[in-house]
Amino acid sequence: MPIISTPAILLRRIDYGDHDLIVTLFTFDGGKISAIAKSAKKSTKRFSGVLEIFSVLNVVYRTSQRKGLPVLQAAALKHPFQHIRGDIKKTAYASYWAELINQWLEEGEKQVQLYLLFQQVLDKLDQDHLPEETLSILFQMRFMKLSGFYPNLEHCSVCRTGMEKMRKNRITFDLVKGGLLCEKCISGSLNKRSLSKGTIKQLRWFESGDWTKAERIRFSLPAIQEGQEFLEAFVPYHLGKEPRSLKFLRRLRNDQ
Amino acid sequence: MGYYPTPVVHLIQNISKLPGIGEKTAERLAIYLLGVPRKEAEQLAGSILEVKDKIRLCSRCFSLSDNPVCDICSNPTRNETLLCVVEQPMDMVAIEKSGSFLGVYHVLQGVLSPMAGVGPDHIRIRELISRIEEGTVKEVVIATGTDVEGEATASYLAERLRKRPIKVSRIASGIPMGGELQYVDQVTLKRAMEKRHDL
Numbered sequence: 001m002p003i004i005s006t007p008a009i010l011l012r013r014i015d016y017g018d019h020d021l022i023v024t025l026f027t028f029d030g031g032k033i034s035a036i037a038k039s040a041k042k043s044t045k046r047f048s049g050v051l052e053i054f055s056v057l058n059v060v061y062r063t064s065q066r067k068g069l070p071v072l073q074a075a076a077l078k079h080p081f082q083h084i085r086g087d088i089k090k091t092a093y094a095s096y097w098a099e100l101i102n103q104w105l106e107e108g109e110k111q112v113q114l115y116l117l118f119q120q121v122l123d124k125l126d127q128d129h130l131p132e133e134t135l136s137i138l139f140q141m142r143f144m145k146l147s148g149f150y151p152n153l154e155h156c157s158v159c160r161t162g163m164e165k166m167r168k169n170r171i172t173f174d175l176v177k178g179g180l181l182c183e184k185c186i187s188g189s190l191n192k193r194s195l196s197k198g199t200i201k202q203l204r205w206f207e208s209g210d211w212t213k214a215e216r217i218r219f220s221l222p223a224i225q226e227g228q229e230f231l232e233a234f235v236p237y238h239l240g241k242e243p244r245s246l247k248f249l250r251r252l253r254n255d256q
Numbered sequence: 257m258g259y260y261p262t263p264v265v266h267l268i269q270n271i272s273k274l275p276g277i278g279e280k281t282a283e284r285l286a287i288y289l290l291g292v293p294r295k296e297a298e299q300l301a302g303s304i305l306e307v308k309d310k311i312r313l314c315s316r317c318f319s320l321s322d323n324p325v326c327d328i329c330s331n332p333t334r335n336e337t338l339l340c341v342v343e344q345p346m347d348m349v350a351i352e353k354s355g356s357f358l359g360v361y362h363v364l365q366g367v368l369s370p371m372a373g374v375g376p377d378h379i380r381i382r383e384l385i386s387r388i389e390e391g392t393v394k395e396v397v398i399a400t401g402t403d404v405e406g407e408a409t410a411s412y413l414a415e416r417l418r419k420r421p422i423k424v425s426r427i428a429s430g431i432p433m434g435g436e437l438q439y440v441d442q443v444t445l446k447r448a449m450e451k452r453h454d455l
């Protein structure tokens with residue numbers, strides 16, 4: 001029975017009986033795995049205070065030859081991200097990202113780039129480097145790039161007319177096609193949004209995933225709102241399921 | 257399980273619905289119950305029905321009660337200006353057992369959890385706010401858990417209560433009694449160090 005040691009980010013945890021936890025880990029070396037942490041709720045020794053969502057850990061787990069879940073042997077806390085946990089808005093954003101990742105990843109599929117992106121975005125969130133809204137747009141754009149459903153924000157998905165050549169300022173985006181539509185090609189589109197040219201241009205800036213560049217961009221407030229609404233419709237649409245955290249996030253925005 | 261007569265199968269199925277009990281344990285408990293005297297079985301069945309019939313939530317603090325207002329809320333010696341907010345009735349009982357608190361409680365009946373879809377409207381936050389608006393409460397002690405959900409809930413409440421003329425505090429977390437430092441996580445140790453006191 002092989003023993004595996006790897007860095008990991010905790011995506012989700014659920015109670016299992018009175019004493020145990022089942023944790024979903026995004027591991028650096030082996031992608032997503034679910035493992036059982038025995039006595040994690042009872043013991044003050046082995047996993048005390050360590051198995052919290054979004055924490056970056058060094059974990060050791062043993063895979064089982066029979067059907068059962070891998071068993072977590074040890075976990076050491078590398079980054080607890082204290083400021084995320086102490087802030088409801090940050091917790092809500094991090095939850096949304098974790099849910100997107102959890103929904104998209106297949107068990108055991110290694111995804112180093114996505115792992116690094118998630119760790120980096122959590123780090124920025126914890127350090128208060130960028131506003132949560134901007135970080136979320138950045139994360140979602142990079143997430144789509146890495147997971148292969150990046151939207152076409154360059155030209156009409158049907159006739160390939162460039163965005164700059166479209167006459168109106170508001171441009172239609174077709175969620176099903178995953179791309180823009182010019183005025184001539186709109187008819188028949190069922191699931192569409194409209195975006196301003198300005199927002200589209202600002203979203204494109206994030207394609208490269210260059211953080212220093214991203215930190216220099218000053219998003220206008222309408223562009224943030226529009227970009228956010230667009231991504232929070234498009235990304236869940238492609239994953240086939242709306243994350244629960246999204247409802248929570250919207251509720252929080254209503255409070256403010 | 258098909259080897260048992262139908263009533264036994266039903267008992268096993270019902271017991272295995274309880275949290276933390278698998279089919280094997282349910283089977284063992286069912287066989288045990290078959291062997292107890294009739295009187296004992298009646299007592300067990302009776303007390304399950306009794307709590308279902310008699311226990312409700314206190315209309316002020318939302319803890320468990322057999323009266324419209326619970327014993328703590330109706331006790332005139334408790335300090336009504338000091339309000340402790342907890343997640344569950346069990347947390348309130350734990351604090352009561354410690355004997356360290358003489359104020360009153362508010363049980364949220366849950367904790368905010370974005371991933372589980374539990375938002376501010378799903379737990380007793382609105383009731384907490386209107387209780388505070390009555391004006392008697394001078395200090396709110398937030399005693400939700402120290403996991404991500406408990407901390408997030410504390411942060412949400414602190415934000416909602418910030419502009420009111422009351423003191424809002426958070427229970428301290430630290431090294432458990434009899435605990436060895438090497439087993440304590442960094443976050444707890446850091447907080448314990450920050451909140452150190454003179455000897």
Ligand SMILES: [Zn+2]
Binds near residue numbers: 159
């Ligand atoms: Zn076209």
Ligand SMILES: [Zn+2]
Binds near residue numbers: 325326
């Ligand atoms: Zn009461």
